[in-house]
Amino acid sequence: MSSNINSLDPYIKKSSVFHLLDSRIKLLITIGFIVTTALLPVGSWAAFILLVAIVISVTMVTDIGVVYVIKRSLFVLPFVLAAVPLLFTVPGTVLFSMTINASHINVTAQGVERFITILLRSWISVQAAIVLISTTKFPDLLAALRSLKIPKLFVNIMGLMWRYLFVLTDEALRLIRARLARSGYSEQVKRSGGKLAWRAKVTGNMAGSLLIRSLDRSERVYFAMVARGYDGEVRSVPATALTLNSWIILLASCTLFCFILLFGWYTTTL
Amino acid sequence: MVFSPVLLHIPDGFLSLPVAIGFWIVSTLLISLAIKNVALSLDDRKVPLMGILSAAIFAAQMLNFAIAGGTSGHLIGAALATIILGPWDAIIVMASVVTVQALIFQDGGLIVMGANLFNMSIISVFVANWTFITFKKILGQNRNALFIAGFAAAWLSVFVSALAAALELAVSGTSPANIAIPAMAGVHALIGLGEGGITVGALGVLYAVRRDILSGEANQTRSNKTLWFGGLATVLLLLVVSPFASQFPDGLEWVAEKQQFLHLQRPALFEIIPDYVFPGIANEVAATIIAGIIGIILVMLVALGVALLRKKRETISTK
Numbered sequence: 001m002s003s004n005i006n007s008l009d010p011y012i013k014k015s016s017v018f019h020l021l022d023s024r025i026k027l028l029i030t031i032g033f034i035v036t037t038a039l040l041p042v043g044s045w046a047a048f049i050l051l052v053a054i055v056i057s058v059t060m061v062t063d064i065g066v067v068y069v070i071k072r073s074l075f076v077l078p079f080v081l082a083a084v085p086l087l088f089t090v091p092g093t094v095l096f097s098m099t100i101n102a103s104h105i106n107v108t109a110q111g112v113e114r115f116i117t118i119l120l121r122s123w124i125s126v127q128a129a130i131v132l133i134s135t136t137k138f139p140d141l142l143a144a145l146r147s148l149k150i151p152k153l154f155v156n157i158m159g160l161m162w163r164y165l166f167v168l169t170d171e172a173l174r175l176i177r178a179r180l181a182r183s184g185y186s187e188q189v190k191r192s193g194g195k196l197a198w199r200a201k202v203t204g205n206m207a208g209s210l211l212i213r214s215l216d217r218s219e220r221v222y223f224a225m226v227a228r229g230y231d232g233e234v235r236s237v238p239a240t241a242l243t244l245n246s247w248i249i250l251l252a253s254c255t256l257f258c259f260i261l262l263f264g265w266y267t268t269t270l
Numbered sequence: 271m272v273f274s275p276v277l278l279h280i281p282d283g284f285l286s287l288p289v290a291i292g293f294w295i296v297s298t299l300l301i302s303l304a305i306k307n308v309a310l311s312l313d314d315r316k317v318p319l320m321g322i323l324s325a326a327i328f329a330a331q332m333l334n335f336a337i338a339g340g341t342s343g344h345l346i347g348a349a350l351a352t353i354i355l356g357p358w359d360a361i362i363v364m365a366s367v368v369t370v371q372a373l374i375f376q377d378g379g380l381i382v383m384g385a386n387l388f389n390m391s392i393i394s395v396f397v398a399n400w401t402f403i404t405f406k407k408i409l410g411q412n413r414n415a416l417f418i419a420g421f422a423a424a425w426l427s428v429f430v431s432a433l434a435a436a437l438e439l440a441v442s443g444t445s446p447a448n449i450a451i452p453a454m455a456g457v458h459a460l461i462g463l464g465e466g467g468i469t470v471g472a473l474g475v476l477y478a479v480r481r482d483i484l485s486g487e488a489n490q491t492r493s494n495k496t497l498w499f500g501g502l503a504t505v506l507l508l509l510v511v512s513p514f515a516s517q518f519p520d521g522l523e524w525v526a527e528k529q530q531f532l533h534l535q536r537p538a539l540f541e542i543i544p545d546y547v548f549p550g551i552a553n554e555v556a557a558t559i560i561a562g563i564i565g566i567i568l569v570m571l572v573a574l575g576v577a578l579l580r581k582k583r584e585t586i587s588t589k
Contacts, residue, residue: 008374010374010375030380031380034282035287037283038282038283038287038381039287053570057570057572072376075376076376079279079280079281079284082284082439082445082450083444083445085445085446085450086445089449114443118283118284119283121282121283122282122284122379123283125283125379125380125381126376126379129282129376129379130376133376138373138374141373151302151305153305153309154366156321157317157320157362157366158321158324158369160320160322160324161324161328161366161367164321164322164325165328165329165370167325168329169328172330172333175333196467197467199335199336200463200464200468200471201471202335203335203344203345203467203468204345204467204468204469204470204471204473204474205471205472205474205475206471207330207333207345207350207472208471208474208479209475210326210329210330211326211354211472212476214323215483217322218315218322218323219315222314222315222319225318231314232313232317234317
């Protein structure tokens with residue numbers, strides 16, 4: 001069980017052009033891409049297809065596996081439930097109607113359009129985010145956040161969090177394994193343990209002991225840091241200036257996004 | 271992704287851009303305020319403490335218990351963090367949990383992260399803090415008071431942040447308010463019970479083993495009057511606005527009607543407009559499909575070109 005926790009780190013080591021790109025540029029391009037997706041009008045199918053094509057081709061270039069990215073992107077699917085009512089509530093041309101329990105429900109063309117647009121937007125955005133995180137080491141991403149003026153304290157805390165994420169998820173998995181080991185399970189009852197409130201309480205006790213272990217660990221970590229010269233200041237290598245190449249790539253992507261937006265609005269508003 | 275308390279992490283695409291940007295601004299301001307407050311009282315062991323507690327909250331969200339029919343309850347942790355750390359620190363800890371979840375596990379989108387930060391790290395902490403103090407004031411200092419206050423804080427913080435998420439979805443026109451608000455409220459009233467149960471269990475262990483944490487310095491910042499009123503205002507606002515808003519089937523439509531920009535809505539693409547002309551092709555659907563195919567081919571060609579170039583470079587460098 002605990003062996004699979006290493007797969008928590010989504011970074012996939014390859015040597016593609018996209019991996020080598022400056023993490024600041026990658027972050028900005030990804031955000032630009034997602035903003036573009038959000039700015040496209042409802043029903044601009046051609047532009048959305050173009051965006052899908054771009055994400056998939058970038059995935060191909062990065063060598064992290066198109067199937068992997070698509071599989072991972074499907075984890076947003078449950079949230080789609082939130083948008084399902086749109087199919088029935090947006091007024092417009094009725095595509096077909098159903099009768100459930102003697103009440104009429106109309107599915108409208110506009111509703112379908114809006115629903116699919118939301119689906120596409122979130123699917124494309126998630127893929128972009130997956131490509132970003134699969135090709136960028138998290139510390140590099142933190143450095144990029146730092147140079148985008150995110151407060152130092154916040155970035156430092158996330159850095160430490162990242163460092164101990166694996167240690168503490170392992171700790172949590174050990175707690176779960178221990179509970180599994182001491183819980184009986186029978187085919188007749190189909191569940192182990194006592195009543196619902198009791199099970200919640202046991203889980204809570206586990207969370208409590210996880211927190212206590214973490215507090216103790218943070219003491220030890222603090223002393224280890226002090227022993228190595230920590231004085232309340234987390235120092236890191238100063239960021240290098242962006243190369244001309246990076247600027248060109250950034251500019252080119254922004255231009256591309258503007259063109260896609262123009263294309264999207266042009267093809268749908270006419 | 272795998273361990274997420276779903277439904278509260280809004281993905282990209284589900285909020286309209288103005289809503290997303292608005293919440294980015296609000297969240298940035300409030301989190302900066304929290305950072306300023308924490309930095310004022312910063313002793314140098316706080317950075318490792320908060321970093322590791324963020325990781326611990328993240329890990330604690332993996333702990334779950336079976337409810338029924340394959341569903342399981344698990345912790346979100348805002349109330350627990352608030353009780354242990356005090357509100358300002360808890361905001362930062364929850365904010366880093368939400369940020370890492372969005373960046374690494376795509377639990378919640380990037381441009382809607384402002385809204386997710388607002389729901390899960392600001393509202394939930396404000397509400398948990400307010401509830402916890404108020405209940406403790408009324409009930410006193412004994413063990414049961416602690417548990418009841420903890421349960422109430424956990425339940426209400428989950429419930430109110432779910433209301434906030436539902437309202438955001440409704441205002442964005444993603445989910446009709448009269449469906450989203452009751453649905454989110456109903457589901458999270460139940461999820462809140464699980465959260466409350468786990469929080470009480472955790473407080474039980476902390477009370478038995480490390481009582482010093484529960485009565486420590488976190489109490490000093492907690493009794494801040496402004497914060498108390500802030501929490502009260504959040505609770506009241508969302509509890510009052512939500513039933514009101516859920517009378518309107520579609521938040522966006524309603525707002526649009528008020529603002530008189532309904533004319534911006536276009537006719538559906540399915541009604542083929544006869545005079546539409548794409549260079550050479552008179553049928554809009556065909557034009558769209560062709561444009562799409564051309565786009566795909568172009569982009570694929572570029573991608574293949576880059577891939578080939580790289581292959582060539584690799585073979586040269588291995589020679």
